[in-house]
Amino acid sequence: MNGAETLVKTLLASGVDVCFANPGTSEMHFVAALDTHPQMRCILSLFEGGVTGAADGYFRMTGMPAATLLHLAPGFGNGYASVHNARKGHGGMINVVGEHADYHLKYDAPLKGDIEGVTRSVSDWVRVSEDAGSVARDGAEAVRIARSGNGRIATLVLPANTAWEGADGPAEPLPPVRLHRPRPDQIAAAAAALREPGAALFVNGPALHGRLAELAGKIAATTGCRLMTDLFVPRLARGAGAVDIECLHYPVLDNVEILRDVRHMVLVGAGQPVAFFAYPDKPSTPERADCRMLDLCSPGMDIAWTLEALVTETGAAEAEAARIPLDLPELPDGPLCPETVGQSMAALMPEGAIVCNEAITAGHPIAQATRGARAHDWLNNPGGAIGAALPLAVGAAVACPDRKVIAPTGDGSAMYNLQSLWTMARERLDVTVIVFANRGYQILRGELANVGVREVGRNAERMFNVEDPELDWVALAAGHGVDAVRVTETGDFIARFADAMSTTGPRLIEVAFDPALPTD
């Protein structure tokens, strides 16, 4: 048995049975080992951003890390942005990165790079296996780390000779690192703060869906505090019956207004809210200057225990969380725009849909419109590196084959990892992609105005628009093997989207609309 085989067996024994992959020569022994272990599901992406982004989506929907297989420093580089997004959402993944044989590293072979430098800059844990006998133990440790702290980025660098040389056998699975918990006096202080006027319980991570969202809702119902979260959250249960959690907006001045009366903010599984970017003469954070911020339970701590302790401390066990009522809109008949698309989605999305949203300028209207739709999960991009929607949809669809996945995305952002369309076709994933084709980076027009530029000249204009030539998303999808259609009328969108909701398999709808129409 060689090192690669011990790693595959160790991953499987540790419960990791999905591997998103884009391998090369230095990973060939690992590929050979995967080949003799068909119980590991290997899913090819034609670009590494699709590999790591899919692993992120898979973790968000299962809570279990997937493995990725990447080719040396540049292969990891290609996957860097999606790892960044996963890390910002406190996701877990196990990156297996092939490296040259250790004795080959003294030469300047073409693909030799600073693999530790690039991986460490975005991983929580990096290990370079020392020899074949260490690979299994390193693999078990990688899984342990990826499952610790509510999800971490573990990167295992595998020199080729550690994969092909002989080893004893697989390693035993290791339990995740024990989570830290707040002290009892902190729980008591937080419970007291939540009963004050102007209190908000600000949650994130696993507190945004399932049982933990229920606990948070009970605490809010009992104490009278507001229950809030960020805008770009990894996974939020929404729609009819979901616990009602208020989301911040994108513009920091909106959030200043939203938080105007918040004097006590208790953070559970969440960092302090912060502006997406700094701007001249705008604040970096939206809270009142005199707001008391209680950092009770940071994202890597024991969120479940903390919420249970707060339930006990506030006597909320029997309380009823406020829930979002079912509020299905009529099918719209106005002009095609983000609002009418959102209303159509709300009316037609099936129970249990998973929405992987990166609609950028169209995102706010569709989020508003779908709030009272049938129960669904809503996945945003916590890292801001655009190109997330398609890879996330791949991972979510692999994780939840019985649920409909919907990926609304801007045309600019969809271009970053468009190769994920091919993986949707290859794996027959039940994903409906909606591309909002506003022909450019619309958000940057607003940002240029934000910095005080009133007249846009040729250089700026040519960096914002993708009008010349127009991207043809029907052709792009067809090129990747995905059926697609372009719609320009609301009625058309409704017909195509309804059809997508009632059948399975990948498809793409290009929403060609006039960006001059109102979007809020």
Next chain:
Amino acid sequence: MNGAETLVKTLLASGVDVCFANPGTSEMHFVAALDTHPQMRCILSLFEGGVTGAADGYFRMTGMPAATLLHLAPGFGNGYASVHNARKGHGGMINVVGEHADYHLKYDAPLKGDIEGVTRSVSDWVRVSEDAGSVARDGAEAVRIARSGNGRIATLVLPANTAWEGADGPAEPLPPVRLHRPRPDQIAAAAAALREPGAALFVNGPALHGRLAELAGKIAATTGCRLMTDLFVPRLARGAGAVDIECLHYPVLDNVEILRDVRHMVLVGAGQPVAFFAYPDKPSTPERADCRMLDLCSPGMDIAWTLEALVTETGAAEAEAARIPLDLPELPDGPLCPETVGQSMAALMPEGAIVCNEAITAGHPIAQATRGARAHDWLNNPGGAIGAALPLAVGAAVACPDRKVIAPTGDGSAMYNLQSLWTMARERLDVTVIVFANRGYQILRGELANVGVREVGRNAERMFNVEDPELDWVALAAGHGVDAVRVTETGDFIARFADAMSTTGPRLIEVAFDPALPTD
């Protein structure tokens, strides 16, 4: 005047007037500054791998670095692989990477990342501007570094507030760092070695084209040594009239055979030849165990001075370099395969063509067939991170608008930066892309056999083939606004390629061939 404006003025004053860009919000003041300086040519790519890869191609054809504009750590990450390739080819570029305002960095905003970690892992020089008043001087220094050592990767990180705050004005251009030269006794020793039986002058970088290749050819003609280079060189002058320089092959055992009689190897502008990957029971380097390796002038030293000194020392000033004779093949009529495509290219490529080659398994036959074509430049991928051909073609076409650019590429490799097709259409670049559609990562099949696997199972097969679904390159190109055609017969390829050579503008030819046909 703000910091961003001083940077644009400094770049222009330093001779940098092309900026390949994919900006975001944190670069908005820099975009505004570019907007008021139309003499800077801004070229948008829809993915950052296309940005940095184009800068690489531009440098290779002009010897001048271009600027790139990238969006924080993940934007640089998306461009990482192409920066790696440029660095391995000792190329120069100036990366301007936007960062959060310095006072915003204490918060965990979504796009905050370890920007110094990721940039340092692949740059020769990184500077984070301290304040607006430093930006111009930092920019001049970045250009100086990028132009030093025959080309370096300079990365300037620009916190948003250093771009928007007030500054005095632009900085004066700085001269490149003086190049190191070998000692006279090293020149004498090298000249003596080159006269020994079994001597080879091994060159790379600027010694592969133009005047320096002439000097190398004179030295070889006078001393009787072999004149050799690596396979994956950044730019090689080839075809009729070019100095005859022998290239190594991809398989290390081929190279062991090629270098069997080489007892003295003098390196000028080149590193020691090394196997692309290590394999069990194969050597890491191809030379004889008793070969004497004289590392006379490393890639960052004064290659021109060294070759001139060797010409003087060997008395080669009046010698005639051996040249490649014109050897145009007949137009072929066999089945469509890399050989017949290569013969057609050889017969039809115009004088002065620039070939950006990443045809992988089809690369050797087309390189062989075109060796005696009309004079052309041949650009390979010195870094091995696939996806190079399309971005390089963009940069080469921007650099040399009067020359025909041809980009032969594998279908697997072309998928990594396919967004560069759009930039070809946007900028009306005169590029003919040839996609060898063998429906998979053919090279990996060979590599799996190399590690001893004889029977390929489901997991390996599904990581090597892209047959299900097939990529449709005609649709992919059309989606990006590039005219394309699929050919399955040699006669068809000849007609389409001849048409492409006689007109201008971007187009793509998908060569759909049976990979079972001979390719060597």
